Amino acid sequence: MNLEKVLFGFFILLAATLNFGFVIGDIGNPEHHDIYELFGALVVSLIATVLKFGDRTQIGAVHLSTSLTADIQLIAATLVWGYAEHGPGDTLSQEMTATIVSLAAGALLANLVSVVFLIAETLMQRR
Amino acid sequence: MFRYQSVFFLVLRRLRMPLILLIVILSVSVLGMTLVPGVPDEHGHPQYMSFFHALYFISYTATTIGFGEIPVDFSNQQRLWVVVCIYLSVVGWAYTLGAVFNLLSDRNLAQAFATQRFARTVRRLNEPFYLVCGYGETGRLVYDALDHLGHRVVVIELNEQRCGLVGLQNYAADVPALTADASDPETLRLAGLTHPHCAGVLALTDDDNANLAVAISARLLAPKLPALCRAVGRETTANMASFGTQHIINPFQKFADYLALALHTPAAWRLLTWLTGLPGTIIVEHRSPPRGAWILCGHGRFGRFIAEALDHEAVPLTIIDRASPDSDAHTWIVGDGTGADALTEAGIDQAVGIIACTDSDVDNLSTAVTARDLNPDLYVILRQNLYSNRPLFDAFESDLNMVPSQVIAHECLAILSTPLLVPFIAELKRRSNDWNMALMERLTEHLGVEVPRVWSETLDRTLAPALCRHLASGATVVIGQLLRDPRDWKRALPCTALLLKRAGNIQVLPSEDTPLKHGDTLLLIGRPEARAELELLLRNEFTLHYVLNGTELTRGWLLKKLFGATTTLP
Numbered sequence: 194m195n196l197e198k199v200l201f202g203f204f205i206l207l208a209a210t211l212n213f214g215f216v217i218g219d220i221g222n223p224e225h226h227d228i229y230e231l232f233g234a235l236v237v238s239l240i241a242t243v244l245k246f247g248d249r250t251q252i253g254a255v256h257l258s259t260s261l262t263a264d265i266q267l268i269a270a271t272l273v274w275g276y277a278e279h280g281p282g283d284t285l286s287q288e289m290t291a292t293i294v295s296l297a298a299g300a301l302l303a304n305l306v307s308v309v310f311l312i313a314e315t316l317m318q319r320r
Numbered sequence: 321m322f323r324y325q326s327v328f329f330l331v332l333r334r335l336r337m338p339l340i341l342l343i344v345i346l347s348v349s350v351l352g353m354t355l356v357p358g359v360p361d362e363h364g365h366p367q368y369m370s371f372f373h374a375l376y377f378i379s380y381t382a383t384t385i386g387f388g389e390i391p392v393d394f395s396n397q398q399r400l401w402v403v404v405c406i407y408l409s410v411v412g413w414a415y416t417l418g419a420v421f422n423l424l425s426d427r428n429l430a431q432a433f434a435t436q437r438f439a440r441t442v443r444r445l446n447e448p449f450y451l452v453c454g455y456g457e458t459g460r461l462v463y464d465a466l467d468h469l470g471h472r473v474v475v476i477e478l479n480e481q482r483c484g485l486v487g488l489q490n491y492a493a494d495v496p497a498l499t500a501d502a503s504d505p506e507t508l509r510l511a512g513l514t515h516p517h518c519a520g521v522l523a524l525t526d527d528d529n530a531n532l533a534v535a536i537s538a539r540l541l542a543p544k545l546p547a548l549c550r551a552v553g554r555e556t557t558a559n560m561a562s563f564g565t566q567h568i569i570n571p572f573q574k575f576a577d578y579l580a581l582a583l584h585t586p587a588a589w590r591l592l593t594w595l596t597g598l599p600g601t602i603i604v605e606h607r608s609p610p611r612g613a614w615i616l617c618g619h620g621r622f623g624r625f626i627a628e629a630l631d632h633e634a635v636p637l638t639i640i641d642r643a644s645p646d647s648d649a650h651t652w653i654v655g656d657g658t659g660a661d662a663l664t665e666a667g668i669d670q671a672v673g674i675i676a677c678t679d680s681d682v683d684n685l686s687t688a689v690t691a692r693d694l695n696p697d698l699y700v701i702l703r704q705n706l707y708s709n710r711p712l713f714d715a716f717e718s719d720l721n722m723v724p725s726q727v728i729a730h731e732c733l734a735i736l737s738t739p740l741l742v743p744f745i746a747e748l749k750r751r752s753n754d755w756n757m758a759l760m761e762r763l764t765e766h767l768g769v770e771v772p773r774v775w776s777e778t779l780d781r782t783l784a785p786a787l788c789r790h791l792a793s794g795a796t797v798v799i800g801q802l803l804r805d806p807r808d809w810k811r812a813l814p815c816t817a818l819l820l821k822r823a824g825n826i827q828v829l830p831s832e833d834t835p836l837k838h839g840d841t842l843l844l845i846g847r848p849e850a851r852a853e854l855e856l857l858l859r860n861e862f863t864l865h866y867v868l869n870g871t872e873l874t875r876g877w878l879l880k881k882l883f884g885a886t887t888t889l890p
Contacts, residue, residue: 229351232371236347243340247333275372 204241209304221287235267259307266300338416345412349405382409441496442512453502454525461729476502503533523549528556571724576625587756596734597771612672617657638666658686673699740843784858800832804867815846
């Protein structure tokens with residue numbers, strides 16, 4: 194067992210699971226989406242990105258790009274959330290919640306692709 | 321050796337730990353800020369900070385900007401957590417910045433950046449360039465001359481200080497230079513050995529093995545490229561020749577050949593020095609080495625070549641060396657050439673010339689001074705090993721100075737600037753002394769004494785389109801007709817054709833009325849400005865027409881109708 198591999202897989206999977214947890218629920222209902230979960234998803238996703246730095250293989254490059262996609266989507270979601278909470282509206286409306294969740298759902302897709310790569314790579318290595 | 325393209329990834333990889341630490345510290349701080357209860361509102365409920373405000377607060381606190389407690393004053397619980405955050409973030413930032421500066425000052429990384437920049441510059445070169453390995457004395461001489469002739473050069477040099485000198489010289493073109501070992505094929509590839517615009521490789525380092533490595537790399541990676549390799553040892557020379565290195569330059573052998581030529585046909589030797597001199601210099605008239613008894617001081621690598629050359633010319637030779645004789649072919653004096661005793665014993669008063677060629681400059685000068693004191697008419701040939709000793713050698717005024725770096729530089733230039741010069745020089749060596757003397761007189765009368773430019777001109781569709789179209793129309797053009805001044809056709813251009821190459825046949829000194837044909841290559845000698853004028857003639861139909869006929873070609877259909885096809889100039 195390799196601790197590095199454990200950490201790598203852990204963060205990638207955790208990013209996807211947290212993201213999924215946040216996205217699931219009624220898309221327009223603010224009560225179904227916990228802001229701490231979004232925060233957690235973003236932080237874990239950022240750490241997963243940094244873990245992928247410096248991997249120069251072909252699959253490593255694709256890994257990094259999926260992570261970057263997830264980061265951008267999640268950062269966009271948090272920006273929208275900050276704007277909705279503190280902007281002119283001052284409360285989280287249904288439309289705003291829907292925007293945040295759909296952005297996070299995009300990130301989920303990227304994170305799922307990342308997980309698929311992880312599985313594919315693990316299967317390919319046969320050890 | 322890591323791949324140079326990936327310096328960016330190398331930096332990212334080295335910063336992985338600090339970045340993760342920073343993310344963790346910031347997120348823990350922000351999370352804590354949102355969880356710690358703040359000052360209660362009017363209903364007594366504690367207020368919690370939002371993520372937005374928490375991130376805002378942590379960002380300006382962690383970076384030591386410190387705007388204060390925003391948006392409302394903090395509760396004591398919040399202040400307690402902020403104390404933790406401040407110390408955490410200071411550690412995080414200090415560690416990250418430390419890692420970044422450490423990385424930036426890393427010599428390996430700086431070298432990797434320099435290499436990457438160098439490789440990029442070379443890759444983007446879009447004109448022919450020469451790859452020079454070694455920027456020592458020889459490299460610099462060759463380099464200066466190539467730059468003077470308007471060629472681009474890429475330099476590889478092992479010594480960092482010497483490599484730094486490249487940037488300090490006042491060169492016309494930008495010089496990509498890399499501090500690296502030229503014997504590494506990867507380095508050569510980065511420096512453009514396989515680049516489509518690479519015009520030639522020059523291995524001029526002072527290490528025979530490195531030169532050999534460059535030669536073999538060039539032979540295998542770029543077999544069509546002309547490779548010029550310096551070799552001092554006999555084994556290296558033989559080794560290079562064994563795998564077909566095109567031009568092996570052994571300065572000692574070259575000089576010995578020249579000396580033999582100077583003894584055999586002095587005029588050919590003088591013409592040769594003039595033809596292959598460094599551009600823009602004036603060759604001072606030397607007296608030629610006389611025939612008679614010679615003394616050789618120092619029977620080392622160079623001395624052996626000289627002895628062979630003199631034997632071949634059947635010149636009686638006495639050798640002075642500290643070592644005992646290895647053969648009894650020559651009169652051999654075991655002793656110190658710098659002292660009067662050994663020189664007198666060698667018969668200095670009857671000798672006509674002395675060659676001081678040990679590998680110590682001080683010994684050589686000392687021998688020469690003593691010898692000239694004993695016999696003032698002596699012809700003195702001095703070997704100068706170090707360029708920095710030049711003032712001493714200049715002050716002594718020897719008859720002939722052998723500087724290995726200069727011999728190599730001359731040879732390189734002759735080969736590179738004009739491949740056709742080599743057969744011409746071979747022809748010079750075959751001809752008689754009188755023939756050479758007459759040619760030299762004719763050329764200097766026409767072109768002046770300054771070292772001329774020698775170049776070749778191929779008459780094909782890309783390089784001489786105007787002339788080729790003219791020839792294709794059935795007209796006959798002879799050499800004398802072509803070499804005319806484009807401003808005044810009655811005047812000849814200051815240049816002469818030395819050689820005409822047509823379908824593999826070589827004609828030396830073609831006469832003025834030799835008709836030219838499509839595909840001919842001419843070797844020309846002349847003043848630098850004549851080359852530009854001639855190239856204009858070959859490319860521009862109007863200039864060509866004027867030079868051939870003395871009349872101006874009319875442009876355009878309407879003007880032709882009005883004025884006729886040609887106008888005569890006043």
